[in-house]
Amino acid sequence: xxxHILEGIRTYYLEWLPFNKVLxxxxxxxxxxxxxxxxxxPMKPDLIGNSAAGILHGGVTxxxxxxxxxxxxxxxxxxxxxxxxxxKIQEKLISSATIDMRVDYLRPGRGEAFECKSRVIRAxxxxxxxxxxxxxxKAVRIATGTATYMIG
Amino acid sequence: xxxHILEGIRTYYLEWLPFNKVLxxxxxxxxxxxxxxxxxxPMKPDLIGNSAAGILHGGVTxxxxxxxxxxxxxxxxxxxxxxxxxxKIQEKLISSATIDMRVDYLRPGRGEAFECKSRVIRAxxxxxxxxxxxxxxKAVRIATGTATYMIG
Amino acid sequence: xxxHILEGIRTYYLEWLPFNKVLxxxxxxxxxxxxxxxxxxPMKPDLIGNSAAGILHGGVTxxxxxxxxxxxxxxxxxxxxxxxxxxKIQEKLISSATIDMRVDYLRPGRGEAFECKSRVIRAxxxxxxxxxxxxxxKAVRIATGTATYMIG
Amino acid sequence: xxxHILEGIRTYYLEWLPFNKVLxxxxxxxxxxxxxxxxxxPMKPDLIGNSAAGILHGGVTxxxxxxxxxxxxxxxxxxxxxxxxxxKIQEKLISSATIDMRVDYLRPGRGEAFECKSRVIRAxxxxxxxxxxxxxxKAVRIATGTATYMIG
Numbered sequence: 230x231x232x233h234i235l236e237g238i239r240t241y242y243l244e245w246l247p248f249n250k251v252l253x254x255x256x257x258x259x260x261x262x263x264x265x266x267x268x269x270x271p272m273k274p275d276l277i278g279n280s281a282a283g284i285l286h287g288g289v290t291x292x293x294x295x296x297x298x299x300x301x302x303x304x305x306x307x308x309x310x311x312x313x314x315x316x317k318i319q320e321k322l323i324s325s326a327t328i329d330m331r332v333d334y335l336r337p338g339r340g341e342a343f344e345c346k347s348r349v350i351r352a353x354x355x356x357x358x359x360x361x362x363x364x365x366x367k368a369v370r371i372a373t374g375t376a377t378y379m380i381g
Numbered sequence: 382x383x384x385h386i387l388e389g390i391r392t393y394y395l396e397w398l399p400f401n402k403v404l405x406x407x408x409x410x411x412x413x414x415x416x417x418x419x420x421x422x423p424m425k426p427d428l429i430g431n432s433a434a435g436i437l438h439g440g441v442t443x444x445x446x447x448x449x450x451x452x453x454x455x456x457x458x459x460x461x462x463x464x465x466x467x468x469k470i471q472e473k474l475i476s477s478a479t480i481d482m483r484v485d486y487l488r489p490g491r492g493e494a495f496e497c498k499s500r501v502i503r504a505x506x507x508x509x510x511x512x513x514x515x516x517x518x519k520a521v522r523i524a525t526g527t528a529t530y531m532i533g
Numbered sequence: 534x535x536x537h538i539l540e541g542i543r544t545y546y547l548e549w550l551p552f553n554k555v556l557x558x559x560x561x562x563x564x565x566x567x568x569x570x571x572x573x574x575p576m577k578p579d580l581i582g583n584s585a586a587g588i589l590h591g592g593v594t595x596x597x598x599x600x601x602x603x604x605x606x607x608x609x610x611x612x613x614x615x616x617x618x619x620x621k622i623q624e625k626l627i628s629s630a631t632i633d634m635r636v637d638y639l640r641p642g643r644g645e646a647f648e649c650k651s652r653v654i655r656a657x658x659x660x661x662x663x664x665x666x667x668x669x670x671k672a673v674r675i676a677t678g679t680a681t682y683m684i685g
Numbered sequence: 686x687x688x689h690i691l692e693g694i695r696t697y698y699l700e701w702l703p704f705n706k707v708l709x710x711x712x713x714x715x716x717x718x719x720x721x722x723x724x725x726x727p728m729k730p731d732l733i734g735n736s737a738a739g740i741l742h743g744g745v746t747x748x749x750x751x752x753x754x755x756x757x758x759x760x761x762x763x764x765x766x767x768x769x770x771x772x773k774i775q776e777k778l779i780s781s782a783t784i785d786m787r788v789d790y791l792r793p794g795r796g797e798a799f800e801c802k803s804r805v806i807r808a809x810x811x812x813x814x815x816x817x818x819x820x821x822x823k824a825v826r827i828a829t830g831t832a833t834y835m836i837g
Contacts, residue, residue: 248427249430279398286399288444291482296439328486329486332482333814333831351789356632356683485655507811510639510784529637531812551733579703580704593704596744631743637784637785
């Protein structure tokens with residue numbers, strides 16, 4: 230059943246959230262045990278924030294950090310409600326939300342493809358804190374972030 | 382000449398940064414004396430991050446907070462280099478960048494149109510810190526943020 | 534009864550928390566309606582973090598911002614549990630805690646006396662977010678912060 | 686000469702900053718190559734912020750995170766000015782300062798002794814960003830933080 234729910238999270242993110250389509254993200258992995266999530270996306274002209282340098286817009290970086298950390302929070306949400314009905318779990322997932330986020334821009338967002346990895350550093354029944362890193366295809370870390378999520 | 386440079390910042394933001402076009406922003410005002418900047422944008426399907434609730438994607442909120450605060454930083458950059466040549470000023474503007482940002486999501490991003498206001502809370506020759514608020518058309522504050530920028 | 538509880542918060546902060554005594558704080562006001570809190574403290578040698586400049590240690594600034602914002606969170610906690618028994622309210626107060634905090638150091642911490650003001654910018658039954666400012670006796674803002682608290 | 690300067694930083698921190706004495710910190714290591722810094726301190730009554738639970742005051746946690754990350758920033762400052770005169774280096778060290786900091790309180794600050802470790806995640810000639818973790822004597826991570834410093 231867990232696989233079914235994780236599949237549901239994946240479908241929801243990729244099919245139902247228009248802005249995620251604008252960003253062009255894929256979900257590479259969701260680890261139910263650890264809460265780790267990996268998201269990737271290719272560079273494309275729409276994501277550029279500095280036309281001279283051809284680098285990612287800082288807003289794209291922030292958006293991807295938020296949504297990847299959010300996947301870790303959703304996994305935690307499922308784990309804390311493992312015994313609930315699917316309807317109850319779905320309700321809790323939908324009412325989960327980001328409370329706050331810090332993003333540190335470490336290097337210019339240069340690259341052809343990007344990978345964003347999140348892990349859970351605080352897993353509570355009400356609050357989840359994720360630590361998130363964004364890398365380019367050469368494994369250069371472009372940005373890092375910490376985000377606090379409320380579990381529905 | 383200042384008007385010319387502010388017009389240049391406006392054109393650069395609106396014409397040359399593809400992701401700003403994706404977001405659909407307008408620049409409503411740039412105040413050279415105070416560093417205040419006001420950006421607005423209408424809701425549209427592409428910006429949605431929760432299909433059931435029809436609210437702004439948290440990444441859109443973060444992106445607009447970053448770019449509006451960045452306008453205040455660019456105004457500060459011009460002020461600190463008022464006596465430089467236009468070429469030198471342009472060079473400094475282009476090499477300015479966000480160092481870090483905090484976003485607090487205060488209420489669901491519901492609305493038909495949004496306005497984002499930034500003011501400078503620390504104006505240095507090398508570092509600018511902006512405080513930014515995002516409101517909907519009913520003047521409900523949806524999010525607030527603080528961002529630190531490096532001046533080129 | 535509310536006055537009694539606010540008095541209890543005040544006594545707890547000032548009498549029972551050793552580190553608050555080290556800092557030498559007073560609680561100037563707690564506003565039950567708005568959640569605003571005002572804390573003050575005089576400069577003293579123990580609080581110095583730069584012997585040459587004679588300015589506040591950044592850790593003192595952070596500590597006072599956290600504890601003042603926490604007072605706003607505790608007031609919110611009482612308001613959301615107004616109808617509970619005093620024992621239940623006390624239990625919730627004690628299990629409230631800071632989740633995360635951002636501090637922006639705007640100017641050197643110079644002064645003879647300091648005042649720290651907090652107001653609530655998000656008041657939920659589980660999460661409170663406070664915005665906090667630290668001023669010196671000349672009303673110069675030395676630092677600002679935002680902190681997220683969990684309500685027990 | 687580097688050893689001499691690092692020794693100077695150590696002496697300055699431990700002998701000349703009164704609030705560091707209040708906290709009771711030791712500097713366990715400063716790594717010139719990586720910028721890593723390790724600070725430790727024993728629990729003592731003055732540092733308590735919750736008399737019932739006997740845990741660290743959140744302000745102590747924030748203070749130690751700030752000062753440990755600051756050590757990493759000072760090492761970076763020395764590295765970027767390796768060829769300057771000792772007087773010039775000292776001047777740059779003294780005018781370095783924290784710009785902003787985020788602290789995440791992950792678990793209650795329980796313990797008999799604490800260790801705080803910082804590493805540099807962005808090393809620039811003007812800006813240093815440190816990532817800092819606070820552990821108790823059982824290697825339980827109590828808090829984590831990210832701080833941005835300006836190099837004099």
